[in-house]
Amino acid sequence: MLREALCQQRFICVVEFVPGLSGERCAVFESMMQRAQLCGWPMVAAVADRVSSSQDLSPLAAYSRLAHSLPTLLHFSGKARERHDLLKQLEQMDAAGLDQLLLLSGDRLPGHEPGQPVRYLESVPALQIVRQARPNWLLGAALNPFKYHEEESGAQYFKAEKKLAAGADFLTLQLGFDMQKHREAFQWMQQRATPVLLLACVMPLTFKTATFLEQVPGVVISPSMRDLLAAEEAISRSHARERSLFRLGLQVIGLRLMGYAGIHLSGIHTPAQLQALEKVIHAQQEGIQTLAQWSAAWEASWQMPGLPTVIFHPEHADWRMGQSSVHATSREQYRYHVLSAVHTLLFSRKNPISRGFGWLCRRPVWRTPRGARWLHQLERRLKGPVVGCDTCGNCRLEDTLYVCPETCPKGLANGPCGGTRLNRCEFGDRECIHSVKYRTARTTQQTHVLTDRLIPCVDADARHQSSWPRWFTPPQKEERHGKPRSSDADAMEKIE
Known part of the structure; x- marks a missing residue:
């Protein structure tokens, strides 16, 4: 379904599932995926790999616990992995009839300290290995454009070029809330001679979630974002949840208007949450038909009386594509x-x-x-x-x-x-x-x-x-x- 939707340029919703150590949430996730659609957009399951621990249930093991077959995109995280681990997963996926894979280098392995001999099979050679072994599979990779110094941002785009050359059919943006950076990534892709489709990772953001995400490498939560979320939480938890869902719906609409091929939805765990998100999106779509209308609504959603204007970048760091001033020492x-x-x-x-x-x-x-x-x-x-x-x-x-x-x-x-x-x-x-x-x-x-x-x-x-x-x-x-x-x-x- 993912391959068909991308080929037909249908907006798609990839729903992420983190199995955890026991996979006890498999049944709830499966009941959520039985809906098959969000706002008429096809839904595809994405089973994450080693997100909370290297002892997490593997994506294939989690998939095998589902009572019904689902359109599924498996993840492969390269942390503490070698070539043979990847080749073994390919054989297991063949046996399960799966041929869609998102390849990630992976974040820091828990307990890994500098100097320890932990290997990470990075995404570029992993893509080459899979593309050579399985030429017709659908392969994806990640891009993090939420960088605010020229060197780290430029290096991200340089590596993205390699991922595409190595065989990636699509790219998924890592989690971020700076919609200007979403536009930047989309424009970068459109300027390539052979652009591929982009998905964007999104999730509802409350004060509690933001406090957790501040410790997640590569995710940017600015002080002004945190202050607004804390003020909403102070009114009531239900109010904070309502506002986070409202902004999530707006973000999805904005990404679709920008031209993104779909979303990689995280942080939605139950059928009730998914139904609430669908209701919010339907309500907002009636009054938002253009990017100008969406921009006004998005800016207003991050305002609150008595609080300064929210910015999404770190203080004193706001590099944008097209600027270049760095020089080697x-x-x-x-x-x-x-x-x-x-x-x-x-x-x-x-x-x-x-x-x-x-x-x-x-x-x-x-x-x-x-x-x-x-x-x-x-x-x-x-x-x-x-x-x-x-x-x-x-x-x-x-x-x-x-x-x-x-x-x-x-x-x-x-x-x-x-x-x-x-x-x-x-x-x-x-x-x-x-x-x-x-x-x-x-x-x-x-x-x-x-x-x-x-x-x-x-x-x-x-x-x-x-x-x-x-x-x-x-x-x-x-x-x-x-x-x-x-x-x-x-x-x-x-x-x-």
């Missing part, structure tokens, strides 16, 4: 140019020094257990203090402007997750490395590196060994032995 530029020169000298394979170094790295001694350990330790000790290398066995520095992806706590190479806040990493202890990459790319005119090069995941069996012999191994030889191909072969894949 002198240290960042110096670092890039020095490492680029060293790379050209040793790893270009074109000059005598590089060819000589390559000859040395291909000696049989490095294929012995002792030689491999020694070379691994040498590379780690040389590169670790300079770039933070974790010797992943397949060096990607050339594709990341010499900012090592292993210095990201999630190990993301293709771009940022959605959890940054004003350039700060979701873990809170550093600036996001992808903001540094964005500044460097802008200053050195290398932005194509961050949009065009799809970086594959590093498999578990390739880690903690030297990347140098593999770098200099001819592609044909590696293919004959069934090993990962060298960077030159990867580059040809990227071009194709």
Whole structure:
């Protein structure tokens, strides 16, 4: 149904279900989905993956507990996952007759601290893996446009380009309430040579919900939003719930008028709540036929006597698309140019020094257990203090402007997750490395590196060994032995 609705350009309502640890809410969710439509729009179930805990019931397990078959979009979260986990889910989905998947890198795994060896299978290589294994499946990915510094916002759109190139059929916006950012994302998509359809995640917002969401990475709740929601809560809880549902209905109408293909509805858990939302939307639609009418109604819904005008962005941070003023620091530029020169000298394979170094790295001694350990330790000790290398066995520095992806706590190479806040990493202890990459790319005119090069995941069996012999191994030889191909072969894949 989701594929048909998107192809026919019918507005669609994707309803998110979070199974939790036991899946005890499956029956209630199923009763809600029996309605099949919201305001005449087809409804599709979306089963979330590892939202509250890594011990949550899996999307497939939750789906199997439904008494009746439903049109369903499963999620796959890459946190604490490897390639084999994804391939296993594909086989299980085949057995269940499912072929629609939303691929996410995933937010911070509970208990994960920087420096711990937790891997995240990020969405770009995950999309490539699924697209290659299941060419005809319907695949989606996420975009978070609710960013208010140029670096983090620009990096989000750069990564979105990669997701589309990797095979995403549609994008779903992460949760946000700044409708100007919704317009920005839609305009960005329409400016692409081959735009795809956009969905937007929405949910009812009360003071209690906002207090929780303030702790969710990537979700922006401004102080003025919080003050208005608190004032509504002070009148009564029923009044606050009524206002939150009213604004949710308005947001849905606005997204439809903007041209969004549908909504990804969260926070609605019962048939009664869904019926109340439908009633609100029907009542509002009668008087709102244009975006101008909607804009006036949306602005009025966020006003309250005695309170200042609500703004949806963080204080002193309101970057909008089209503005560009960032510049890499002198240290960042110096670092890039020095490492680029060293790379050209040793790893270009074109000059005598590089060819000589390559000859040395291909000696049989490095294929012995002792030689491999020694070379691994040498590379780690040389590169670790300079770039933070974790010797992943397949060096990607050339594709990341010499900012090592292993210095990201999630190990993301293709771009940022959605959890940054004003350039700060979701873990809170550093600036996001992808903001540094964005500044460097802008200053050195290398932005194509961050949009065009799809970086594959590093498999578990390739880690903690030297990347140098593999770098200099001819592609044909590696293919004959069934090993990962060298960077030159990867580059040809990227071009194709």
